Amino acid sequence: MTAPALANAALDETAVALPSQEPARVARDSRPLRLITCGSVDDGKSTLIGRLLWDTKAVKEDQAASLQRDSKGKQNDLGLPDFALLLDGLQAEREQGITIDVAYRYFSTDKRSFIVADTPGHEQYTRNMATGASTADLAVLLVDARVGLLEQTRRHATIATLMGIKQFVLAVNKIDLTDYDRSRFEQISHEFKELALSLGVRQVTAIPVSALKGENVVYDGRASMPWYEGPTLIEVLELATTRSAQTVGFRLPVQRVSRPGESFRGYQGTVAGGSVKPGDSVVILPSGMVANVTKIVTFDLVRNAAVAGDAITLVLDRQVDVSRGDMIAAIDSQPMTGLAFDAQLVALQAEGIQPGKRYWLKSGSRRQRVQVQPISQLDLKSGKWNHADELPMNAIGKVHLAFDEQAIFDAYEQNRTTGAFILIDPDTNNTVAGGMITAKRAAIGGIHTEDSRVILSLPADLADQLMATEIFANRREDAEVRRVTAAKAIEIVDAIDE
Numbered sequence: 001m002t003a004p005a006l007a008n009a010a011l012d013e014t015a016v017a018l019p020s021q022e023p024a025r026v027a028r029d030s031r032p033l034r035l036i037t038c039g040s041v042d043d044g045k046s047t048l049i050g051r052l053l054w055d056t057k058a059v060k061e062d063q064a065a066s067l068q069r070d071s072k073g074k075q076n077d078l079g080l081p082d083f084a085l086l087l088d089g090l091q092a093e094r095e096q097g098i099t100i101d102v103a104y105r106y107f108s109t110d111k112r113s114f115i116v117a118d119t120p121g122h123e124q125y126t127r128n129m130a131t132g133a134s135t136a137d138l139a140v141l142l143v144d145a146r147v148g149l150l151e152q153t154r155r156h157a158t159i160a161t162l163m164g165i166k167q168f169v170l171a172v173n174k175i176d177l178t179d180y181d182r183s184r185f186e187q188i189s190h191e192f193k194e195l196a197l198s199l200g201v202r203q204v205t206a207i208p209v210s211a212l213k214g215e216n217v218v219y220d221g222r223a224s225m226p227w228y229e230g231p232t233l234i235e236v237l238e239l240a241t242t243r244s245a246q247t248v249g250f251r252l253p254v255q256r257v258s259r260p261g262e263s264f265r266g267y268q269g270t271v272a273g274g275s276v277k278p279g280d281s282v283v284i285l286p287s288g289m290v291a292n293v294t295k296i297v298t299f300d301l302v303r304n305a306a307v308a309g310d311a312i313t314l315v316l317d318r319q320v321d322v323s324r325g326d327m328i329a330a331i332d333s334q335p336m337t338g339l340a341f342d343a344q345l346v347a348l349q350a351e352g353i354q355p356g357k358r359y360w361l362k363s364g365s366r367r368q369r370v371q372v373q374p375i376s377q378l379d380l381k382s383g384k385w386n387h388a389d390e391l392p393m394n395a396i397g398k399v400h401l402a403f404d405e406q407a408i409f410d411a412y413e414q415n416r417t418t419g420a421f422i423l424i425d426p427d428t429n430n431t432v433a434g435g436m437i438t439a440k441r442a443a444i445g446g447i448h449t450e451d452s453r454v455i456l457s458l459p460a461d462l463a464d465q466l467m468a469t470e471i472f473a474n475r476r477e478d479a480e481v482r483r484v485t486a487a488k489a490i491e492i493v494d495a496i497d498e
C-alpha cells in the first residue's frame with residue numbers, strides 16, 4: 001500500500017456512523033476529533049456549527065422540518081434558514097438570544113466523526129470556554145471579517161493554548177459581507193498567525209468562510225472566492241490529529257478501596273492514562289510501595305488489560321497500604337510527586353485569586369490544602385506576562401502552588417487528567433479557578449558558598465536534572481556535576497524559577 005493509501009485506510013478505520021445528536025457510542029480506537037469553536041458574540045459560531053451539522057446531514061428530518069418552521073419570519077436577506085436555531089436546545093438560550101453553556105454536538109463524514117463544543121462568546125463565560133477547551137484536539141476561532149481580531153480572540157486563543165490545544169483554524173466568517181475581499185482576509189490571517197506564533201502555536205489554517213451561505217465549510221466557496229485555493233473547514237478537521245490520552249505511563253487515581261471479604265482487596269478507579277495488564281509492576285504513590293498486578297476486574301468480567309477511560313478494580317499481589325486519593329502508576333514512568341509545583345490557571349470568580357490564600361485543590365479523587373502565590377498575569381493585549389500579586393476574575397495567570405502534604409501530578413502536556421485541577425475556596429465552596437500543572441518546582445533546600453564552590457542542596461530528581469544540564473553543556477570527561485560556578489548555579493536556579 002502506498003503512503004497516501006495507508007493514510008486513507010487509517011482514516012477509514014476512524015469512520016463511525018454516529019446517530020445524529022446522540023452521545024457517541026464509539027468504538028474505543030475510532031478517535032473522533034474533538035473541537036471547540038470560539039469567538040465573540042455574533043461572530044456566527046452557532047451558525048457555523050449549524051451549517052456543519054446541516055451539510056454533513058447530521059440533522060434529523062424532524063429537526064430539519066422544525067428548523068424550516070422556526071426560521072419563518074426570521075429569515076435573513078438571503079432567504080436561508082437560521083442555522084443557529086439548530087443549536088438552541090436550551091430554552092433560556094432562546095429567550096436570551098445568547099449561548100450560556102457548553103453544548104456538545106456530534107456529526108460525522110464518511111472519513112471521521114466529530115464532537116464539537118459550542119462555547120459562549122461572552123467574557124463572563126470564560127469558565128465554560130476553558131471547560132470546552134480542556135478536552136478539545138483543535139480550536140476553531142471565529143472572527144467577523146468586517147471587524148477582524150478582538151481582545152476576545154486573543155483571550156480565547158490563549159486559553160485554548162493553555163489547555164494544550166496545538167491546532168487552530170481561524171474561520172474568517174461573514175466574508176460575504178465584505179464582498180469576498182481577499183486583502184481583508186489576508187490581513188486578518190496574517191495578524192492571527194502572528195498571535196498564534198507568539199503563543200507557540202504553529203499549526204494554523206486560516207479560511208475565508210460564509211457560515212450562513214455554507215461557503216468553505218463543507219462545500220467549497222470557489223464560485224465566490226476563486227482566489228482561495230486552500231482547504232475547506234471540514235477538510236482540515238478530517239485530517240487533524242487527536243491528542244493521545246496515552247502519552248505517559250499507566251495512572252490509576254484510586255477512588256475506592258473495595259474489601260468485600262477477608263481475602264479480596266481491590267483498588268477501584270478510572271484509568272487516567274496508559275494501560276495495564278496482569279504481571280505489570282506498579283508503584284503506589286505517595287507511599288512509594290511497589291507491587292505487581294495480579295488481576296483486572298471490571299463490573300462484569302476479568303480483563304487481560306485495561307486502558308485510559310476504563311473503570312476497573314485492580315488486584316495486587318501483596319498487602320499494601322492504599323487509600324482513596326492515592327495513585328497507582330507504572331513503575332517505569334512515574335508521575336511527579338512533591339510539595340511545590342508551577343501552574344497556570346484561569347480565575348473564575350469575582351473574588352479572583354488572593355496571594356498566599358489557602359484553597360482546596362481537587363485533582364481527580366484527591367483533595368488537598370494548597371497555598372497559591374500568583375506570579376504573573378497575561379496581558380491579553382500585548383501577549384506579555386506581567387508581574388502580578390493577585391489575579392482578578394477571568395485573568396490568566398502563572399502561580400506557584402505549595403502543599404502541606406505530597407502532591408502527585410503529571411504535567412498537563414503529558415496527561416490532561418492527572419495534570420489538571422480546580423481550586424475551591426474553603427469559605428464559600430465556590431470553584432475559583434481551573435488550572436493545569438506546568439512543572440514541579442524545586443524545593444530548594446539551600447545555596448551556600450564554600451571557597452569557590454557553590455553547594456546546592458536539591459532533591460534527588462532535581463539533582464538529576466542538573467547533571468543532565470552539566471553533561472549536556474560539557475564533554476563527558478569535563479563534566480563535574482557537583483561543582484558548578486556561582487553564575488551557573490544562579491542560571492540553573494533562575495531557569496527553575498521561570
Ligand SMILES: Nc1nc2c(ncn2[C@@H]2O[C@H](COP(=O)(O)OP(=O)(O)OP(=O)(O)O)[C@@H](O)[C@H]2O)c(=O)[nH]1
Nearest residue numbers: 041042043044045046047084099121174210211212
Ligand atoms: N451574512 C452573514 N451572516 C452571518 C454569517 N454567519 C452568521 N451570520 C449571522 O450573524 C448573526 C449571529 O450569528 P450567530 O451564529 O447567532 O452568532 P454566535 O456567535 O453564535 O452568537 P452567540 O450565540 O450570541 O454567541 C446571525 O444573524 C447570523 O445569521 C455569515 O457567514 N454571513
